[in-house]
Amino acid sequence: MAEASVRPAVLTDAEEIARIQRDTWRTAYRDLLPEDVLAGLDNTAAMRELVEEATATVVVATEGEWTVGFCVAGPAPDSEVAEADGSLPDDAATTGLVATLLVEPRWGRRGHGGRLLAAAAEALRNMGATRGVSWVPEADRASLNFYHSVGWQTDGVVRTLDAGGRPLREARVTGPLDLKLINS
Incomplete structure (x- = not known):
């Protein structure tokens, strides 16, 4: 395997980040999202703005010369951490x-x-966070298994999004931020 690393995203990464999201969703979510939603994916401008304004942390994974993934993280709005009853x-x-x-x-x-x-x-820890949350489509077993493998668990809160006229149920996962990489 070529050298793999993670680095902060820069403005010139925005187009590649958008391509990764588009291509990955078209592969991973083709059975979950309507074709017209997948066909219309292009968030290059939004990614450019996110990286430029630094309202969240955006990092990219690379292997050799290739950008192979990305992550966007930041403070969680109240709506993302509220319990099912709104508290x-x-x-x-x-x-x-x-x-x-x-x-x-x-x-x-x-x-x-x-x-x-x-x-x-x-x-997130450097921003003062003590735990993290994320939302994963319930049918996305690969992503749920990934989060479970690092100690994050579903917490029983679900939401249903309108995905182009088709409901998409997501489960919230939550876990610690004291993750350590183990090199094998």
Whole structure:
């Protein structure tokens, strides 16, 4: 395997980040999202703005010369950490959100996801967060298994999004931010 690493995203990464999201969703979520939603994916401008304004931490995973994945993390809005009844947990103010963590399927199972999550967790800790949350489609067993493998668990809160007229149920996962990478 070529050298693998994670680094902060720069503005010139925005187009590649958008491509990774588009290609990964078209592969991983083709059975979950309508074709017209997948066909219309292009968030290059949003990614460019996110990286440029630094309102969240954006990191990219690389292997050799290739950008193979990315992660977006930042403070969690109250709506992302609220309990099913709408109440806020005691640690709402110190909970971080992993908004997106994607590795292209062809680069999977090489540790990129773990490196991305570890980098995001470190950034969240540096912002004062004590735990993290993320939302994963319930049908995305690979992502749920990944989060479970690093000690994050579903907490019983689910939400249903309108995905182009088709409901998409997501489960919230939560866990510690003291992740350590183990080099094998």
